[in-house]
Amino acid sequence: MTTPVQFYFDFSSPYAYLAAMKIDELAAKYGREVDWHPVLLGIIFKTTETKPLVALPLKGPYSRLDLARSARFHNIPFALPTVFPSATQHAARAMLWIQNQHGSAVAKQFARKVLQAYFVDDVAIGAIESVVAIAQQCQLDGPQVEAGLQQTEIKDLLKAEVDHAISLGVFGAPYIMIDGEPFWGFDRFDQIEATLKNGKI
Amino acid sequence: MTTPVQFYFDFSSPYAYLAAMKIDELAAKYGREVDWHPVLLGIIFKTTETKPLVALPLKGPYSRLDLARSARFHNIPFALPTVFPSATQHAARAMLWIQNQHGSAVAKQFARKVLQAYFVDDVAIGAIESVVAIAQQCQLDGPQVEAGLQQTEIKDLLKAEVDHAISLGVFGAPYIMIDGEPFWGFDRFDQIEATLKNGKI
Numbered sequence: 001m002t003t004p005v006q007f008y009f010d011f012s013s014p015y016a017y018l019a020a021m022k023i024d025e026l027a028a029k030y031g032r033e034v035d036w037h038p039v040l041l042g043i044i045f046k047t048t049e050t051k052p053l054v055a056l057p058l059k060g061p062y063s064r065l066d067l068a069r070s071a072r073f074h075n076i077p078f079a080l081p082t083v084f085p086s087a088t089q090h091a092a093r094a095m096l097w098i099q100n101q102h103g104s105a106v107a108k109q110f111a112r113k114v115l116q117a118y119f120v121d122d123v124a125i126g127a128i129e130s131v132v133a134i135a136q137q138c139q140l141d142g143p144q145v146e147a148g149l150q151q152t153e154i155k156d157l158l159k160a161e162v163d164h165a166i167s168l169g170v171f172g173a174p175y176i177m178i179d180g181e182p183f184w185g186f187d188r189f190d191q192i193e194a195t196l197k198n199g200k201i
Numbered sequence: 202m203t204t205p206v207q208f209y210f211d212f213s214s215p216y217a218y219l220a221a222m223k224i225d226e227l228a229a230k231y232g233r234e235v236d237w238h239p240v241l242l243g244i245i246f247k248t249t250e251t252k253p254l255v256a257l258p259l260k261g262p263y264s265r266l267d268l269a270r271s272a273r274f275h276n277i278p279f280a281l282p283t284v285f286p287s288a289t290q291h292a293a294r295a296m297l298w299i300q301n302q303h304g305s306a307v308a309k310q311f312a313r314k315v316l317q318a319y320f321v322d323d324v325a326i327g328a329i330e331s332v333v334a335i336a337q338q339c340q341l342d343g344p345q346v347e348a349g350l351q352q353t354e355i356k357d358l359l360k361a362e363v364d365h366a367i368s369l370g371v372f373g374a375p376y377i378m379i380d381g382e383p384f385w386g387f388d389r390f391d392q393i394e395a396t397l398k399n400g401k402i
Contacts, residue, residue: 048259049252058249058372062385069402073392171259184263187388191274201270 004033006177010041011088019174030196038092048171087126097148205234209376211242212289220375231397239293288327298349
C-alpha cells in the first residue's frame, strides 16, 4: 500500500504546468496516485523573499527561452500567456469547491483544463468568467461553481491550504513530496522517478 | 569544426561544482572542447537582485538537501563546506594567471582541484594560502602563483571577465553556452546533451 504523491502547484506557474502534464502518468507507472494542491505563489513568495522568475533582470529573458525550450524538449504544447503572471485565486478556489462537491478526479480534470487554457490557448484565467466557462466544459453547473468559489468557507479553505503548504516548506512550484521527501521543479523528474522506483535516493 | 562549449562557474557554487565534474566528459562525447570561465557570483547577484540559494528562507534548507541528493544521484562525492559560501576572487585570479602562463589545460586541472578541495575536503579556499597550496599540487611554483594572482593586470582581467559574462546574460552558475544557446543549471544537462547531439532543440 503506497501513499499518494503530493503535488503543489499554482495555476500561473509554467514549470508547474509542464509538471502537471506528466506527474500522474509518472506516478501511475509506479502504482501511485497523485493528490493535487493548488497554492498561491504570490503569498508564498512573500515568505521566501522571492519574485516571479520572469520579473528578474537577466533571469527573466532566460526563463522565457528555457520554458519554451523545455516544453519542446518534453513534447508539451506551450505558449507564454499574454497576461503573465496571472491572479489564480478564483481558479484555486473553484478547484477546491469542485473537489469538495464532485471529488478529486473531476477537480484534477478541471485543473488540467485551466492550465491548458492558460498555457496553450492564452485564456485570461484570472477572470471568474473564464474559470466558470472551463468548469462548464467539465459538465459542471456554471452558476453553482461561480457561487461556490465565492463562499467564505472556500476562501478560508484556500488560505488554510496555502498556510499548510508553507508550514511544510513549499516555497515554489511545482513542489512534489513523496513519502515526506521534497522535490522542487519539473527538472527533478529524473530523481522523482528514481525515488518512486527504488525509494529514497 | 566545432566551437568550444563555454562554461561559466564560481568556485563557491555547488551546482557548478557538480557540472564541472561532468561537463568536459559530456562535451568530449560530441567532439567538443570546453572553455572554463571563473566568475564572481557576488558581483553578478547585485545585477540580478539575487541572494545565494542557501541564504533564503525555506529554499535554503531545501537546497542543502537537494545538493546532497543530486550529488548522490550522479555519483559525485560532495559535502557542503563548513564555510559557505566562500570568497573566490583569489582562486579565480589564480586560475586566470595560470591560464595566461601555463595554458588552459593546467588551469582547468587547477580549477578542478580547487572545487574538489572545497566541496569534498572542506578546504577553506577563500584564503590565498589554500589557493597557493592547491597550485603547488599541480606542480606550479607557489610564490609565482601567489605573486601572479595579486597582479593589477590579473585583477583587471577578472573584473573584465565578470563584466563580459554579465553582458552575455550570465546570471548564475553553472551557465553553459553552446553556439550562443544558453543553459543555466546542472539540471539542464539532458537538454545540453540533446543540443550537442542534434543541434538547437
